[in-house]
Amino acid sequence: MTHIDLKVKESKKISFWGSVISDFKRNQSIYALLIPAFIFCILFYYYPLFRGFIISIQDYALIGESSWAGLTHYKEILTDMDFWRSLKNTLVIGGGNLFFGFIIQVLLALLLNEVMQNKLKRFVQTIIYTPNLFSWVAISGIFISILAPDIGMVNMALKQMGLDTINFMTSEKWITAIFWFLNTWKTAGYGCIIYLAALTNIDPCLYEAARIDGAGRLKQVLHITIPGLYPTMKVVLMLNLIASLRMFSQSFILTNPSVVDKTEVVMTYTYKLGLQNFRMDYASAVAVVMLGIIGVLTLFYQFVVKKTER
Amino acid sequence: MNIQSQIDRTKGRQIFEIVNILFLFLVVASMVIPLLNTFALSFSSDMGSMSPTIVLWPKEFSIEGYVTLFEQVKIAKPIINNIVVTIAGTFLHVSLCTLTGYALSKEDFGAKRFFVAFILITMMVPLQNIMIPLYLLYKQLHLINSLWAIIVTNMITGYTVMLMKNFFESIPKSLGEAAYIDGAKELDLLFRVYLPLAKPGLATVTLFQFVEKWNHFMESVIFISDPKKYTLQVALKGLVVDSDASSSATFITKNAQMAGVVIAIIPLLLIYPFLQRYFLSGLMLGSTKG
Numbered sequence: 001m002t003h004i005d006l007k008v009k010e011s012k013k014i015s016f017w018g019s020v021i022s023d024f025k026r027n028q029s030i031y032a033l034l035i036p037a038f039i040f041c042i043l044f045y046y047y048p049l050f051r052g053f054i055i056s057i058q059d060y061a062l063i064g065e066s067s068w069a070g071l072t073h074y075k076e077i078l079t080d081m082d083f084w085r086s087l088k089n090t091l092v093i094g095g096g097n098l099f100f101g102f103i104i105q106v107l108l109a110l111l112l113n114e115v116m117q118n119k120l121k122r123f124v125q126t127i128i129y130t131p132n133l134f135s136w137v138a139i140s141g142i143f144i145s146i147l148a149p150d151i152g153m154v155n156m157a158l159k160q161m162g163l164d165t166i167n168f169m170t171s172e173k174w175i176t177a178i179f180w181f182l183n184t185w186k187t188a189g190y191g192c193i194i195y196l197a198a199l200t201n202i203d204p205c206l207y208e209a210a211r212i213d214g215a216g217r218l219k220q221v222l223h224i225t226i227p228g229l230y231p232t233m234k235v236v237l238m239l240n241l242i243a244s245l246r247m248f249s250q251s252f253i254l255t256n257p258s259v260v261d262k263t264e265v266v267m268t269y270t271y272k273l274g275l276q277n278f279r280m281d282y283a284s285a286v287a288v289v290m291l292g293i294i295g296v297l298t299l300f301y302q303f304v305v306k307k308t309e310r
Numbered sequence: 311m312n313i314q315s316q317i318d319r320t321k322g323r324q325i326f327e328i329v330n331i332l333f334l335f336l337v338v339a340s341m342v343i344p345l346l347n348t349f350a351l352s353f354s355s356d357m358g359s360m361s362p363t364i365v366l367w368p369k370e371f372s373i374e375g376y377v378t379l380f381e382q383v384k385i386a387k388p389i390i391n392n393i394v395v396t397i398a399g400t401f402l403h404v405s406l407c408t409l410t411g412y413a414l415s416k417e418d419f420g421a422k423r424f425f426v427a428f429i430l431i432t433m434m435v436p437l438q439n440i441m442i443p444l445y446l447l448y449k450q451l452h453l454i455n456s457l458w459a460i461i462v463t464n465m466i467t468g469y470t471v472m473l474m475k476n477f478f479e480s481i482p483k484s485l486g487e488a489a490y491i492d493g494a495k496e497l498d499l500l501f502r503v504y505l506p507l508a509k510p511g512l513a514t515v516t517l518f519q520f521v522e523k524w525n526h527f528m529e530s531v532i533f534i535s536d537p538k539k540y541t542l543q544v545a546l547k548g549l550v551v552d553s554d555a556s557s558s559a560t561f562i563t564k565n566a567q568m569a570g571v572v573i574a575i576i577p578l579l580l581i582y583p584f585l586q587r588y589f590l591s592g593l594m595l596g597s598t599k600g
Contacts, residue, residue: 023420029496033413034425036406040466045432048443055443108337111330120331126586127338130345133578135525137543141550141571142344145351145564151362153347185340217323246438249527253551267438274442275532284442291439 052284060281073285083286086269087293089262093251094244096180097187101240104184105191106229110221112192113199125196128189136249139186144169147178170258179250179263191236198232199225234305241301245294266290352376352568359565375565379549383562385570387538388545391457392524395541399461399523404516406466408508411474412500417483426475433468441532448533459533460526460541470515477511478504513588521578546570 024031056073058066077083108128115121131139146153149167158165168174206224215223248267255263264272266286274283343366350365356378358369379385414426437444444463445454453459481504489503505512527543534540540548550567 020420027416027419030413030416030419031421033409033496037410037429037466037471038425040406041429041432043447044444044462044465045435045440048440048447049435051443051446052440055446108334111334114327114330115334116327124334124338126583127341130579130582131341133521133525133582134575135527135543137527137546137550138525138571138574141546141567141574142348144550145568146344146347151360151564153343153364156362156364188337189341246436248438252528252531253547270438271441271532275445280442280446287439287442291435294439295434 053288055281056284056288058281060284062278062280066281069281073282074289076282077285077289082264082269083266085261086264086266089251090245090247090265090267093176093179093263093265094241094247096176097183097244097247098237098240100180100184101187101191102233102237104188105236106195106226106233108188108192109195109199109229110225112196113225125189125193129193130189131186132190134186136253139182140250140253143178143182169254170256172259172262175254175259175262179254183250187240194236195229195232198229202228238298238301238305242294242298245290245297348568348571351564352572354565356563356565359563359568372565375563375567375569378563378566379569379573383545383549383566383570385542385545385549385573388540388542389573391539392542395457395460395526396520396523398457399465399526400516400519402461402465403467403470403519403523404512407470407515408474408505408512409500410466411471412478412504414471414475415478429466429468429471431468437463437528437532441528445532454533455536455539457539457541460523460529463526463529463533464522470519473515474508474511477508481507510588517581517588520581524577542574546574 055066057069057071059069059072060066112121112124115124134142147155147168149155149165154168155165166174168178202224206228207220210220210224246267247265248271251263251265251268252271255268267290270283270286270290273286274280346366347364350368351359352375353368353371353373354365354375355370355372356374358372359365359375361369363369410429414422414429416422448454448459453462485507486499486503489499494502525543526541527547530541530544534544549562549570553562553567
């Protein structure tokens with residue numbers, strides 16, 4: 001009995017490795033094509049990820065031997081007010097970006113969908129997508145100029161209306177709103193076009209049926225168009241959520257000493273700690289914690305989406 | 311009664327359409343006016359660009375701003391660096407990701423699921439999260455303060471690989487099989503059959519990467535500290551953000567600042583209208599990153 005069992009197992013084993021080898025021989029050229037990507041991913045994604053974690057549990061020395069530190073750095077994070085401030089800013093700025101971006105993108109898509117003149121529709125689409133092509137530096141440059149305290153367009157207009165001028169870029173009161181505005185301005189067209197594409201996939205029969213039932217235009221939008229966008233919204237919101245949590249450039253460019261309290265986000269804090277102050281071990285711990293937070297929030301988001309689906 | 315309500319409805323509809331178009335024009339204006347302002351200021355004279363009026367047309371037309379930019383700010387070197395990394399980076403990125411995507415689009419090899427997962431997972435590990443170990447690795451590879459650092463970063467991304475994989479998978483298998491029976495080798499198949507058919511996909515991916523590389527910023531901030539190796543975005547930040555916020559030694563007029571912005575956005579504006587449909591199809595195929 002056992003003898004037979006053993007034999008079966010063995011033959012299975014051989015056939016497994018045998019099939020691996022024959023698969024490898026048969027598809028040599030495919031595996032050859034995958035070698036560069038395999039090496040690249042190991043070297044530039046997996047190894048740094050692993051090394052980052054190792055550094056975070058060391059007292060990392062730039063020169064010489066590093067010693068183990070256990071969870072000391074992670075404990076330090078708990079009482080590091082600067083970290084909590086940057087996390088709060090990440091959530092406030094990111095949350096606003098997510099919220100306003102979502103509203104504007106969906107609204108624009110719905111409104112554009114009502115435009116019957118195709119040329120006009122295309123024209124608006126073309127224009128509103130352009131800001132998404134520009135770098136954060138270029139966008140910041142444009143708006144620093146427009147919002148400049150003395151000769152900027154907006155402050156000129158305020159002055160003409162008899163109001164006080166505002167130094168937007170150095171005002172703690174205004175800077176968060178400016179961040180939200182710039183992000184919404186940049187991403188409006190991009191999201192709008194994705195939603196518009198999703199709209200074309202909605203079955204026209206649904207509208208016809210609703211019309212026959214006597215539903216007006218607004219009712220059709222509320223009960224057919226918007227529900228038809230749910231699947232796209234889920235994906236776009238999730239990608240934007242992750243992007244918001246990883247924000248770097250916008251904050252890095254627009255942070256200045258007078259608003260740092262409101263604009264420093266976790267990723268720029270990591271940069272400052274690790275690559276300016278060279279506290280690489282502690283900065284790595286912060287990066288690992290942030291990866292964890294992103295993971296948890298993504299899972300939580302998917303959990304909520306699944307719950308609401310039922 | 312019924313007829314009356316229908317007339318009301320079409321009237322309401324008309325009003326809605328007018329308001330709608332007005333609103334959309336306002337949105338369009340919010341995107342066009344800042345651009346117009348930027349272009350106008352860049353072509354204004356030094357004095358004209360600093361005068362306190364709302365500028366939508368060049369004030370005292372001149373190219374002083376551009377002259378300052380090239381002679382005093384010495385923007386030529388960063389521009390050349392940017393062109394180098396954009397061309398080399400886009401070329402390497404597209405070729406490597408296409409090869410990988412092509413291999414992954416094949417159906418009959420055993421480790422397909424492993425490799426797909428292996429590459430997908432890398433999308434969860436962007437530069438931001440691994441900048442410190444990556445910095446140390448680049449240091450060992452002598453890539454710090456080299457333009458190669460920017461070319462190598464994100465040379466292969468899960469996003470592009472998956473885009474190309476999906477694209478190749480949408481090409482009918484029968485075409486490849488026919489050529490295979492005629493005795494074509496795997497690489498022949500790729501270059502003679504699949505690549506010509508994948509041109510729209512290649513165009514999309516190339517354009518996205520071109521924009522990405524031209525606009526790259528974080529890589530430069532992290533890996534480059536030698537001013538000779540600065541690329542355009544970093545130089546531009548020094549010009550429009552830093553010189554504005556703090557009191558730097560040299561005062562830079564607004565027309566020069568805006569000229570810098572114009573140089574940074576003009577290549578993108580030039581390629582966009584011609585290739586818009588590829589941009590759109592790319593957006594449909596996938597999504598984006600921060």
